Amino acid sequence: MKTVSxxxxxxxxxxxxxxxxxxxxxxxxxxxxxxLPLTTNSRWIVEEMSGKRVKLSCVNWVSHLELVLAEGLxxxxxxxIVGRISSMGFNCVRLTWPVYLATNNSLAxxxxxxxxxxxxxxxxxxxxxxxxxxxxxIPLIKAYQGVVSELGKGKVxxxxxxxxxxxxWCCNNKSDGNGFFGEEYFDPDLWIDGLTRMATLFKGDTNVxxxxxxxxxxxxxxxxxxxxxxxxxxxxAVHSANPHxxxxxxxxxxxxxxxxxxxxxxxxxxxGKLVFEVHWYSFVDSKAWxxxxxxxxxxxxxxxxxxxxxFLVKKGFPLFFSEFGVDQRGTNENDNRYLNxxxxxxxxxxxxxxxxxxxxxYYYREGVVGLNEYYAVLNYxxxxxxxxxxxxxxxxxxxxxxxxxxxxxxxxKVIFHPASGLCIVRKSKLGPLSLGPCSSSVAWxxxxxxxxxxxRGTPLCLRALEQGKPAQLxxxxxxxxxxxxxxxxxxxxxxxxxxxxxxxxLDVDSANxxxxxxxxxCVSRHSSCDPSRQWFKLVHSTRKPKLxxxxxxxFDYYDSKS
Numbered sequence: 001m002k003t004v005s006x007x008x009x010x011x012x013x014x015x016x017x018x019x020x021x022x023x024x025x026x027x028x029x030x031x032x033x034x035x036l037p038l039t040t041n042s043r044w045i046v047e048e049m050s051g052k053r054v055k056l057s058c059v060n061w062v063s064h065l066e067l068v069l070a071e072g073l074x075x076x077x078x079x080x081i082v083g084r085i086s087s088m089g090f091n092c093v094r095l096t097w098p099v100y101l102a103t104n105n106s107l108a109x110x111x112x113x114x115x116x117x118x119x120x121x122x123x124x125x126x127x128x129x130x131x132x133x134x135x136x137x138i139p140l141i142k143a144y145q146g147v148v149s150e151l152g153k154g155k156v157x158x159x160x161x162x163x164x165x166x167x168x169w170c171c172n173n174k175s176d177g178n179g180f181f182g183e184e185y186f187d188p189d190l191w192i193d194g195l196t197r198m199a200t201l202f203k204g205d206t207n208v209x210x211x212x213x214x215x216x217x218x219x220x221x222x223x224x225x226x227x228x229x230x231x232x233x234x235x236x237a238v239h240s241a242n243p244h245x246x247x248x249x250x251x252x253x254x255x256x257x258x259x260x261x262x263x264x265x266x267x268x269x270x271x272g273k274l275v276f277e278v279h280w281y282s283f284v285d286s287k288a289w290x291x292x293x294x295x296x297x298x299x300x301x302x303x304x305x306x307x308x309x310x311f312l313v314k315k316g317f318p319l320f321f322s323e324f325g326v327d328q329r330g331t332n333e334n335d336n337r338y339l340n341x342x343x344x345x346x347x348x349x350x351x352x353x354x355x356x357x358x359x360x361x362y363y364y365r366e367g368v369v370g371l372n373e374y375y376a377v378l379n380y381x382x383x384x385x386x387x388x389x390x391x392x393x394x395x396x397x398x399x400x401x402x403x404x405x406x407x408x409x410x411x412x413k414v415i416f417h418p419a420s421g422l423c424i425v426r427k428s429k430l431g432p433l434s435l436g437p438c439s440s441s442v443a444w445x446x447x448x449x450x451x452x453x454x455x456r457g458t459p460l461c462l463r464a465l466e467q468g469k470p471a472q473l474x475x476x477x478x479x480x481x482x483x484x485x486x487x488x489x490x491x492x493x494x495x496x497x498x499x500x501x502x503x504x505x506l507d508v509d510s511a512n513x514x515x516x517x518x519x520x521x522c523v524s525r526h527s528s529c530d531p532s533r534q535w536f537k538l539v540h541s542t543r544k545p546k547l548x549x550x551x552x553x554x555f556d557y558y559d560s561k562s
Contacts, residue, residue, distance in 0.1 A: 032155030037244040038209045039272040043313045044403045052405025057398040058092035058354035064163040067115050068101055068140045070147045071359040072382040074127030082154040089395040093151055094354040096163035099194035108141040124363050152207035161212040169366050171216050179219030181230050188230050192237045199241035210246030211238050216254045224260050239270050248275045255279040258309045278309040279323040282338030289337040292527050298341035299489030310349055325356035325375045328386040340532040343418040347539050350401045396421030399438045401541040409544035412456045414441040416539045419532040424515055432470035433515040439546050451483040464496045464504050464517040471515045488523045492535035505534045
């Protein structure tokens with residue numbers, strides 16, 4: 001993650017509906033993955049034995065800074081932290097590490113106590129002694145192994161992410177010596193040696209399912225020829241040492257640029273293990289999200305992301321959205337608008353992903369002791385969720401819309417609402433359409449010729465009868481009020497025209513529950529206006545929905561007839 005500063009002092013309030021929805025959603029999460037190791041099948045990551053899709057839904061856990069210990073072990077017992085990772089809905093941790101941990105024996109053999117004594121962090125030492133006494137006097141490399149082992153006990157998969165060479169924060173905009181092959185701390189041969197050692201060391205840990213070769217390549221030395229040369233060497237070295245793990249490859253320019261793969265393949269001697277990764281944050285585009293119209297920015301930036309990396313899924317490669325995140329206090333407007341767009345893109349492409357970051361504070365970062373991390377899903381003391389509303393939105397991405405081995409249905413669309421992380425559902429025959437878990441979504445057929453959204457397998461279509469009223473399902477589908485088009489530069493407003501000739505869009509009521517019809521807001525020009533309440537994305541799905549109540553029976557009937 002690149003350095004970014006923030007100064008937003010408030011916490012987003014959590015309403016009761018969001019809390020209840022979060023609890024229901026987390027209870028319904030998939031069981032831990034048991035069919036390890038993992039492999040690839042075209043663009044999907046799957047269990048090697050069963051061939052069933054596994055969607056990596058990870059959180060980053062920092063362990064690459066100067067102390068070279070997973071953050072938070074002075075705050076909570078490791079078992080408690082691992083338990084919170086699972087209970088929040090994550091099935092995976094992207095655990096960072098520096099090359100020197102694997103290659104510098106003087107560093108790796110330091111005990112945890114000695115590592116912290118170097119920086120005079122005696123309060124943190126006391127915290128580790130109280131919460132995790134078994135690790136305080138063991139070598140750093142053993143402590144790292146212990147974290148991986150504890151995650152395994154908790155049924156949490158691990159991606160070993162080589163973040164830097166020299167232990168330090170990543171990344172600043174000036175050269176920090178860790179950016180690209182040949183820089184001061186980035187010896188390619190030493191890097192390959194480190195990858196080989198880590199791949200070998202964790203060969204017997206079945207929960208280690210992948211290795212990310214290098215985080216955020218960057219700087220004035222970066223070039224495509226050296227990228228191919230060394231990333232191919234690194235990939236071959238990892239696979240030779242440990243053929244069970246996925247080999248995850250990052251791009252250039254802080255892992256935002258992979259478009260060169262369109263015309264020049266990444267050639268390896270092995271198959272079934274290659275995954276590419278991409279990063280995307282709001283601050284990459286400065287303050288554009290709050291200073292310009294959000295539809296315009298989402299359209300430009302989202303399409304750029306698809307051009308630079310998203311195209312890989314169509315070429316048959318898994319794409320791991322391995323870093324994204326926001327200020328979890330919820331008051332950073334730039335982050336909030338970006339997140340809604342990022343979630344729409346991630347749902348559309350059905351990406352594997354990893355949120356930045358887990359821990360709400362650092363032992364020592366960039367010269368500051370106990371620095372607060374506002375991008376963290378856990379609070380400062382690692383003992384609670386910083387913002388359950390934002391967590392619910394993000395965790396909604398754990399749902400797989402398609403992929404091998406999942407409950408199959410004929411291809412259809414679901415309507416995803418990124419601002420809530422929910423989809424349009426039908427809870428009863430007489431009740432209005434509302435928002436609910438995407439696992440229970442209405443299955444829609446969208447006719448691009450006629451622009452009609454039909455509830456698949458039924459004669460019912462979506463209609464807009466009156467502004468401010470709930471959206472309707474109707475058998476009459478020939479009027480202008482049943483023709484829906486994505487509008488605005490983001491293509492996230494679903495718009496139609498009423499019988500009174502009013503242009504309207506899908507919206508949600510003030511309780512963020514019932515789907516209603518309203519005047520289209522913030523479509524263009526205005527920068528002060530947030531359009532996200534009216535953002536809906538048609539997402540391709542082949543999953544059979546788990547519909548509410550008796551609707552599962554009627555869906556089976558219609559599915560067999562359609």
